[in-house]
Amino acid sequence: MVPLGKLPAFFAAESEDLSAGKDAQALYEASSSRGKQLKIYPGDRKGADLLKEGALPDVLAFLATYTPPKS
Secondary structure, rough: OOOHHHEEEEEEEEOHHHHHHHHHHHHHHOOOOEEEEEEEEEOOOHHHHHHHHHHHHHHHHHHHHHHHOOO
């Protein structure tokens, strides 16, 4: 198993989703990755709805940063 603390990690939640926001913050703080990001968006959506309402560009930018180029 690969230690999760070594991998780039993107944590996201919405500010009014208190439990997910606390969990995202705790995971972010526990991660030892240099490539970690935490984004808190306005609202209370979860999962795919979070992506629809603003997180998708940030997720795509994160993936572009840490995905090796095609050979």
